[in-house]
Structures are given as C-alpha cells and as structure tokens.
Amino acid sequence: MNYAAFFLNLVRLEQQTVRPVVQDLQTRLDIFGRSGNVVDVVNGLVSRRIGVDVLAKLYAKALAGFDHNSARAVAKKHACRSVMLENKVARLESIVEILKSAPCTPKAPLRQRLYAAEQLYGKYNVHVICDAFDIPRGTFYNHVLRNKKDNTWYAKRREELRLRIQEIFDESNQVFGAAKIAAVMKNEGFKISNEMVRTLMRDMGLVSIRQSAKKLYEDEGRKYKNHLNQEFDTCKLNEVWVSDVTYFKYDENAYYICVIIDLFSRMVVGYKISKTNSTQLVKSTFQIAYKARQPDSSLVFHTDRGSNYRSKTMNDYMRSLNITHSFSRAHVPYDNSVMESFFASMKREELYRTKYRSESDFRSAVDKYMIFYNTKRPHKKLQYKTPNRKKNMP
DSSP, rough: OOOOHHHHHHHHHHHHHHHHHHHHHHHHHHHTTTTTTHHHHHHHHHHHHHHHHHHHHHHHHHHTTHHHHHHHHHHHHHHHHHHHHHHHHHHHHHHHHHHOOOEEEEESSSHHHHHHHTTBTTBBHHHHHHHHHHHHHHHHHHHHHHHTTOOHHHHHHHHHHHHHHHHHHTTTTTTTOOOHHHHHHTTTTTOOOOOHHHHHHHHHHHOOTTHHHHHHHHHHHSSSSSSTTTTOSSSSSSSSSEEEEEEEEEETTTEEEEEEEETTTTEEEEEEEEEOOOHHHHHHHHHHHHHHHHHHHHHOOOOOHHHHHHHHHHHHHHHHHHHHEEEOOTTOGGGGHHHHHHHHHHIIIITOOOOOOOOOHHHHHHHHHHHHHHHHOOOOGTTSBBBHHHHHHH
C-alpha cells in the first residue's frame, strides 16, 4: 500500500472541500457576534465531518485488497461518526439561519431575546432556539407559559396550525400521525417541528388510526352507542335533537358554528359562533337550547364522535341531566345527515353568497339566516311547512 499517496489524496480532497465551508460558516458566525471558541468548534466539526467521509472511502479502498472485513468495519465506523457530525453541523447551520432572521443579537437584553425566540417557537427546535439566543431553556419555557393566556400572537398562530393540522388529518382519513402531518406542512412552507404537531394533536384529541385501529373500533362501538340508527322520523317535539359543528373562514379567520336541530320540527333550537372548536362551544350551545325548550329526560341527543362531544366534561353534563347521548358511527356521515344537509343549505344559501364587511356583519347574517330558516323557509320533509309552523301544529 502506498501510504504517502493515500494521505496526499486525503489532504488534497480536504483542501478542496473543507476550507470553503469553514470560511463561509466562520464569516456568518462572526457577523452575528459568536465567540471565537464556537468558531473553532465549527471548524473542527466541519473538517472532521468532511474528512471522515473521505477517509472512510479511502480506507475501504486501500484495505479492500488485504482484508475485506476490516475495510467494511472501518467504513461503517466512520459512516456512523459522519452522521453524528452532520447532525451537529446542521444544528449550527440552523443557529446561523435563526440569527440571520432575528431582530436582535445574542448580546441584546434578555427581554428582547425572549421576544425574538418566542416568534420562532414551533418553527425550530427549542434547544436550537435557546442556544442561538443564549437563553436557558427553563427561562424560555417560563416566559412562554406565563404569557400564553395574554399572548394574542401565540394564540393566533396555534389556532392557524390547529386548523391546518385538522384539515390534513381529515384529508388522510385519520391515517397520518404527527411526523407525516409535520412533513406535509413543511413541504407547504410551514416552519414547524414534529413535537409541536404532536402537542397540538394531543390537545385536539387527534390520534392516528394506525396505532390501535382494531381496539379503538371495538371499544368505541361499546362506549359510544348509536341509539338513532338513521331513524330521523320522530313523533313529538324534544324527542331527538341532533347537533354538529362546521367552520367558515372570513378575513383569514376561522369561525366555528355549532347548531342543534329538533328532528320533529327540523327547527334550529340553539346555535352559537366561536373562534375555537372546543367542548365549551358545544356545551354552551346545548345550554342555550335546553334553557329555551326545557325537554324532559327522555331526550336523545345525537352527535358525531368529535372530541368536543366525547369529552368528559360533556359526558358528565349529559349524565347530570339524565339525557341519552347517541353517537354516529366513525366515518359514517349519513348517521348525522340532517345536520350535514342543514350546513350545506346554510353555506349555499347564505355564507358562500355574501361578502361580509366585518365580523359583526357576518355574525348578524348568521342570526338572520337562523330566523329565516325557522320561520320562512318551507321544508320538503315537513310537506313544505316551515319548522316554526310544524312546531305549533297540534
């Protein structure tokens, strides 16, 4: 083996590949005020990263003629080291990217650094953000959690992410987990981590059916019974109520509309609009309808299996009123087709036709449509009577 030629080739290749990368990183890091020690570390990491790649190949080639197993072992060892070093370099490059877009430097006052870091929360790994701005992670988490309730930007960004996550999850037929949803969002230009998607999915009650599809199917069949079974014809008022939630976008904001309909009269007995699709939305809508109609305990309340309807808070509330809660089967919209039909009519007849000038204009339009639907719009199922007339019939 010609060791002189071997190392000469190694040095030549490192000079061609390492130095431009080192100089580029060093220049960018110097601009943002990083210390000389960090630059030295970067130099070492980049040099070893590229050097190891070359060394592994040359070792494998040089030793192949003498000991094939040794050549493979050396190449495998250096390949593993190369992956680790590549991750470290990628981390440093992320720090450069963060500092390049940041409104302050790592030497700025702590408050400014915390604000800058907060704007990037969810776009980059928290460890990388804190390293870039020289902030202890505990300090950063305390800042975010302390200001979460009053932080309008934080709440708005999380709601935007939740909306897109829900859309992707539904489009995948509940198959995609956090990693796949994060990959789709990154391809669309979102700066978001797998952990952020996982946290939001946990908050929203979204779980990929791949994890325990069979067990979930069997458990939910026993726990969430369908008492209605698509029997939409009833004999009296307040015998069966159906409910669902839809959303409508206005001025880049999502508004969730929860509606409850009495099956006998097909009348809207309660509705509410909110900026969040939560348990509180469906519970407060039910409270409005219950207070107005005062049904007895024979009432059956039928909904889909949304997490807000299945929540412990909602189930405890139903039990406290001795009301039977009926659930549609998973992924069978026909089990709640009355609500599906109502929302389709409302969107075609009002929401999609009107250009609203303000949020109050939108809310007022929804109020007027509910009155129109109950009092003036004939219903085919009611032999073209209005829901209000059907309600008042002896």
